[in-house]
Amino acid sequence: MYPQDTYNRPLSSRRIHELLSQIFFSGIALRVWNLIIAHKAEATKRSSLETSTRPGTVTYAGVPLYLQSGISTKKGNRISVSIQTRQWQSHLQHRDHLNRERYTTFKMALDEAEKEKNGVVLEGDVDFGILEPTIGAKGKVASLKVLINVPLAKIALASVKLSGEMGSQQRKLVSPFSVKIEGDNRQLSTSHPILVTVAFTQEYVGRYQDRIEFQFQDQQLKKDFIISRTAKATVGDRTVHEQLKAKAPYVPRVRTTREPEVKVTEGPAAPSLNAIPYATKLPQAAIPSHLLSALSISSQPTKENLSSIQRGFLPAMLGAETHGRHFKALLWIEEHKMEQDLEHYDMEGSKLNKYNKYYYLTVPGLAEKRPSVLIGDRILVRKNGDKRGHWHAGHVHVVQRYEVGLVFHESFRGWAPTQTYYVRFKLTRIPLQRQHQALDTVLTQSRILFPNSSHLPMAPIPKLLSKVFNKLISTNPAQLQAVTSIVLAVPGSLPFVIFGPPGTGKTITVVEAIAQLVWKDPNTRILACAPSNSAADIIASRLSGILGPDQLFRMYAPSRGEGQVPDNLKAYSYYRNNGNLRPCFSVPPMEVMKRYRVIVSTLISASIAYGIGMPRGHFSHIFIDEAGQATEPETFVAIKTIADNSTNIVLSGDPKQLGPIIRSGIATKLGLEL
Known part of the structure; x- marks a missing residue:
């Protein structure tokens, strides 16, 4: 039984590898990985298990996959997924799986190094916080106390190093942090801690981070182990940081499915669009329908998609004569993604404030350019309750800090202070058209x-x-x-x-x-x-x-x-x-x-x-x-x-x-x- 997508189409081998890798190395992967390894050994010896739904397949109970249609994925459900044994074996050797496995191993090693072990305790904080540039230039010192809470243990502090200073001579980094073990004592005790000072010196504005690695030696077991701590510092204006820091936890916008634009009534364009006496006309440079169809299926940068785009839409050889065609295709691909991302800013239940001929719309995130709105841009609005697909396009005539002033066609009626609207931001294509125009030149x-x-x-x-x-x-x-x-x-x-x-x-x-x-x-x-x-x-x-x-x-x-x-x-x-x-x-x-x-x-x-x-x-x-x-x-x-x-x-x-x-x-x- 082959894994299928939501349209009951068999998934490609590549897609199976991606989904398996993504799921097995997600947050719940570590709880089931040992189970997978145990099943793997048995699966290589037998073509099927007693729990298989069909001959030649292997079922792994408790593995949280959702590769098959018809499987309930509600939280708490027990899930069994069937894939062919040869597909599973192929997946285990696939590059995606191996890369995620290496990443998980590396991440686990770093997390393990942060933990205190064998009774060794590190007391103190090496987060320097926000420092003014003048203070950063002079330098600031923090300290860590190293002690042990197991009285009879024989453990010595062998060395303290910064991770940026390790590796080959060519790959060493100059760190703004420095570490020093105070005194000559290296033997840990419960009553006399070893003092390690960490100094930070940096005058340039920015965020800085390095990992301090404490290497210890268990003299009874003749075995070394490492405990690490992350040193952090930010050089900058504390007042500015306080003003710019998040006021509340970030909540991502929910992407909605856009309804079609059946009819759009255009408002008058901003006068500034006619301020320059252009002698040349911009090309439309619309995304070709066949490329749009391909991107609508999947716009993810998978190996298959990249190969398909290269074969179908890019010239076989990139040279002086094909340079323009090559980059026009990349511009269209980027435009498609920009239009998709703009959907995140669509709004429901928005109100308009009227002043003279302008209708002012408050746009959350406007000051931070999320979204970026300029004079001359278009914003579509549809009154709640109006026919779906029928929109009025308001052209932006005024841009203020938190709101924009729109002008609509004279047929835009029924406004009231309490009236709510659907709002849709439209991508401004003029910069893209300028680039297409340049790429089309001789x-x-x-x-x-x-x-x-x-x-x-x-x-x-x-x-x-x-x-x-x-x-x-x-x-x-x-x-x-x-x-x-x-x-x-x-x-x-x-x-x-x-x-x-x-x-x-x-x-x-x-x-x-x-x-x-x-x-x-x-x-x-x-x-x-x-x-x-x-x-x-x-x-x-x-x-x-x-x-x-x-x-x-x-x-x-x-x-x-x-x-x-x-x-x-x-x-x-x-x-x-x-x-x-x-x-x-x-x-x-x-x-x-x-x-x-x-x-x-x-x-x-x-x-x-x-x-x-x-x-x-x-x-x-x-x-x-x-x-x-x-x-x-x-x-x-x-x-x-x-x-x-x-x-x-x-x-x-x-x-x-x-x-x-x-x-x-x-x-x-x-x-x-x-």
Whole structure:
């Protein structure tokens, strides 16, 4: 009898392995694992047991599986599941099972090490709590007392080590914690504890953790054993931590099954959507129906799904000519997952507050961007009791801290302060459409997409620059060499990559290189981008001390609020009053745009330059800071739409820091990250 799913279809061998692994190594696994092992030995000798429901199958009573249809899985029920013996044997050797078995073994070993044993007791606490950076820099000390509560036992403390310091020389970590055994005594006693001091020194904000391993020797049994403790510390502002900590235990949102949208009455779009005079039309780039069907069956990143997606929807070879098709498919996969995740925020029983033409909706989590709502987005509402499938689409015209202002079609009637509505958030596809637009362009240069040794310059290493704008650059040979190489690179060079850990001056190097290029060549035109507005503002703010408003332009999307812009950058932006409508950010006429030496924007907003008709090749250089936090299609919004054969590209970032937020496990596995 083969295991079946809820549709009475036989489960594949792969799915059986997954379910068995997930269940046997869940919270109840340890209680039944010995039972499974005992049955395994017997099952290998016999083709069936007396309790088998059919010849050739094995039944394991008490094993909490739910692989068969028709099995009651109510709490407390005794369950018997039948699978073929050969499937069970295959499962035990499968990679999923072995990986979970190794993980469980490792987790059990760590849990066991935390327990006090053989009468040894560790007294004290090594959780340093929240420390201000000034205190963390000076250092703080905690202590543990090591004693024994068995008077006649002969146990000695052999060593105390931090787990981060163990292993090979190459894998050792520099820990902010340090440990020391005070005094010369190593013999444990009931009355004279051994004192172990734990010091923590760290000035940088963050959370820190290390495991302290106490190795003891039982001198009677000639046997060693270990007891561990976890040292923790958080460096930061205590007041901020208190304000940001959870007010109540987290309760996950319950995902609902969405009813179909049979009829949607659209409200008037936000005026800011027409604030920029776009000359190019965005592609619809809807998810292909065959891909949507495949993802609707399963969007989990299993080996089978990955293989199926690769065979059916990705080009056989990834190269310059197939690059766009490859990443368009990954974008569609990510969009499908984003739409699924947005369902978690759907609301029932919500009320609207009316003020003039705006209907204000309170959105829990709006301040934390869960969900993220911007001006121009769409939110569907349906009055409780109205016909299912019929919705009114309210376009977001106002975004405040906890609520958004919607404008509906004039047919939206029947509002009352007590009236309740179903609310559905809709995915804003414009950023995705911008990325599809970029991937559809004809730029397929190998020196940008897939550079190799043939693209390397043969010129000698250039002489270092003698003049710098930032004095710190002149004292750092690596930064100065990077700036020199960028400034003196010939047009059409390989992409230049600046990388390094946090605090090593990557953004400073980018800003210095931009300033040098502007100073040395009056024909230089630069597009400088970053994944986020905050990162782009940092670049613009540092350049504002060198370049004036006639040379530097900070290009903001119309959805950006004026209050979100630093005061020192307002003179470098273009805030337009649309007659009687709400003012918003826009761009000046094309002739003015072309005169700017440097334009700074986010990666997605970089599409504005292409959208208004900026000619390809206008920018001699394109800089992307914090590139490691962007997906590859996002970076190509700034590159593929506007670069030409001569454009030089500079990427800056840290590949070891957190990457972009990608919701789809399939898209992550297939390489959507940069």
